[in-house]
Amino acid sequence: MESMGEVLRSMNNPALRMRSRDLEQELLNHPLVLRLKSEHPELEESRLRLHLSRLYQYVEEARHCANCPGLERCPNDFQGHFSKLTVESVGGFPDLYERKTACALQVNKDSQERIRKRITSFYVDERALSEGYDESEIMGKDPRRAPAVGRLFQYIERTKEEGLSPRGLYLYGSFGTGKTFLMCYLLYELAITGYSGVIVYTPDLVEELKAIMMEGQKVKEIVDTLKNCDLLIFDDIGAENLNPWARDHILGPILNYRMNRKPTFYTSNYPLDGLEKHLSFTSKDGEEVYKGQRLMNRIAPYVDVVQLVGENQRGYSS
Structure with a gap:
């Protein structure tokens, strides 16, 4: 169908006036x-x-949608949107x-963006949060992972049904x-429900905080974010180079504030007893068993321990 603007611009030509009437009838x-x-x-x-121009827009955009080339190549005037016509009475006259x-497609994109805005990551590869998830692939990728993945799925479903624990x-x-991928999946699924979440790569977080430790306001902002989010994940805890501060x-x-309030999650190469040994040692003061135990007392009673067994997915032997 020709552009309505082209037709209107050619109204002085009798033959084209006839063509415009034909187009009008075709449209109606x-x-x-x-x-x-x-x-x-x-x-x-x-x-x-x-309202021929509105009708024309309505028909053309419906045609575009029927042959959708994808959201990024949407030819409609307002990308990801189409014209919808309604009849309403104003002053007793329908118009x-x-x-x-x-x-x-646009609704889905907007929904994904709203979900993503509920998740904050510090020093974690964004691809782990943005590439999407296939539950059957997560469960079936390595059969040895199935018990741990099942526990994760159960936690997500229980939270959706009963609320935050x-x-x-x-x-x-x-x-x-x-481990990181599965925790990102948990964040994503619960962000759909409306919960806010933060995932931090613990080694980089610790180094960043050491670098800015004299900048009190920046440190406070980071700590407050970690304290107050609904879901907090310390990724790869045990790999950081701790100092007493x-x-x-x-x-x-952070852990003292969150215990009995909001859930905290961890991924680690250590079982809990190995993590306690790690937390008991700092580069400055050496081994301080009591302080390690004190911190573990804010971790161990508030988590369910899940061991993830499976192949190294990074393509090299651990």
Whole structure:
């Protein structure tokens, strides 16, 4: 169908005036317009003729959507939206009105963006949060992972049904078995429900905090974010190079605030007893068993321990 603007610009030519009348009839007899007329017999044809440009837009955008080239190549005037016509009475007279309506692809994109905004990551590969998830692949990728994956799925479903619990999960296993990926999946699924979440790569977090330890306001902002989010994940805890300040004045207060309030999650290469040994040692003061035990007392009672067994997915032996 020709552009309505092109037709109107050529009205001085008799042959083209005839063509414009043919196009008008073609438009008024288009199946979409005929259906609109049958659904709204109260709308006089004279009103339709006053809104030929709207009808044209409506028909053209419906054609584009029927042959959708994808959201990024959407040819409609307002990307990801199509013209929707409604008939409304104003002052007792029915008339035609146009509204831009988001298509299914745009609705899905907007939904994904809202979900993603509920998740904050510090020093974690964004691909783990943005590439999407296939539950059957997660469960079936390595049969040895099935018990741990099942526990994760159970936690997600229970939280969706019963609400947030103060208990989190401690997921440990060897290198490359997918611990971070599974925790990102948990964050994503619960963000759909409306919960906010933060995942931090613990070694980089500790080094960053050491670097800015004299900048009190920045440190406070990070600590407050970790304290107050609904779901907090310390990824690869046990791999960081602790000093007493980071352990006793950062990790300790965060965990002390969250226990009995909000769940905290962990991934680690260590089982819990191995983590306790790690937390008992700092580069400055050496071994301090009591302080390690004190921190573990804010971790162990508030998590369910899940061992993840499986192949190294990174393509090398651990």
